[in-house]
Amino acid sequence: MNKNTLKTVLEKLENTYFGAKPQLNFSTxxxxxxxxxxxxxxxxxxxxxxxxxxxxxxxxxxxxxxxxxxxxxxxxxxxxxxxxxxxxxxxxxxxxxxxxxxxxxxxxxxxxxxxxxxxxxxxxxxxxxxGGDAIAVDTHVFRVSNRIGLAKGVNPLATEKALMKAVPKNKWSSAHHWLIYHGRRVCTARNPKCETCFLKGECEYIKKNGKL
Ligand code: SF4
Structure with a gap:
């Protein structure tokens, strides 16, 4: 993915999921x-x-x-x-x-x-x-990062390392939540909603699979 496309993808994710937080309840x-x-x-x-x-x-x-x-x-x-x-x-x-x-x-x-x-x-x-800078790779982050072409890796560790290169450090924690939200709401494991996805112009999965 070239630099301009990467910048666009990150901006779109941030604009759409700004303030995304963990859905788990906890107080300590x-x-x-x-x-x-x-x-x-x-x-x-x-x-x-x-x-x-x-x-x-x-x-x-x-x-x-x-x-x-x-x-x-x-x-x-x-x-x-x-x-x-x-x-x-x-x-x-x-x-x-x-x-x-x-x-x-x-x-x-x-x-x-x-x-x-x-x-x-x-x-x-x-x-x-x-509040540490870290980017955890769960099943959603792994799938969505690889589909978009944002960070490719054959396993979660490789994807984490690729994401650390692709995403500015001060956005690592936020990007983790953006990708989880996108994976749950749009880029689902089965039947991703590519037709209505705001990343369809940039996503490598579509180009490869000729989905649209
Ligand atoms: S276009 Fe499809 S594969 Fe690409 S991010 Fe959107 S939902 Fe996922």
Missing amino acids: EYELLVAVILSAQCTDERVNIVTKELFKNYSTPQKMLTLSHEELSSLIKPCGLNNSKAEHILSASKTIVEKHGGKVPSTYEELNALSGVGRKTANVVYSVAF
Whole structure:
């Protein structure tokens, strides 16, 4: 994608999705971390339903650690992958209590080092909770970036690196949300709404597939 087209794509995304924010409900860094872990392969709406109940009694790592693996797994069952998610939440909580005095660490490296916290989760928490410059690549960001031709990569890490080159650093966090919104509303996994998409003039997917 040439520089002018890239500039146009970013401007259109920003104008359309200006102020886009995470759809997950949370009131502390710890709640955000738990919600992001729960959101893997689950909708934000469902995560919000589960965390509304979960955070009533278990909104800190100390309180979370009073639950057994089986108890937590049962509470978060509607989110799917509940066994592994329970394991990740409990092991991250243990590290937060033992190594960080009960507070979610604020650097990307420390977040990524928490057991059960992968690159995407660390990037989201780092940027949303601590205002860090990071661009998390989830399924929507990966699909939409590659379709448009904004940032091509064979896997999320390669796409993240390509996005970091294509998007100005001060827009990384915002671009993550723009691409998620576009992926949910327009550039859906199945049957993307190319005919009415505001990026149809620039998008490489259309040119390749001769969709219009
Ligand atoms: S034109 Fe189609 S493929 Fe390209 S961004 Fe829009 S919806 Fe997605």
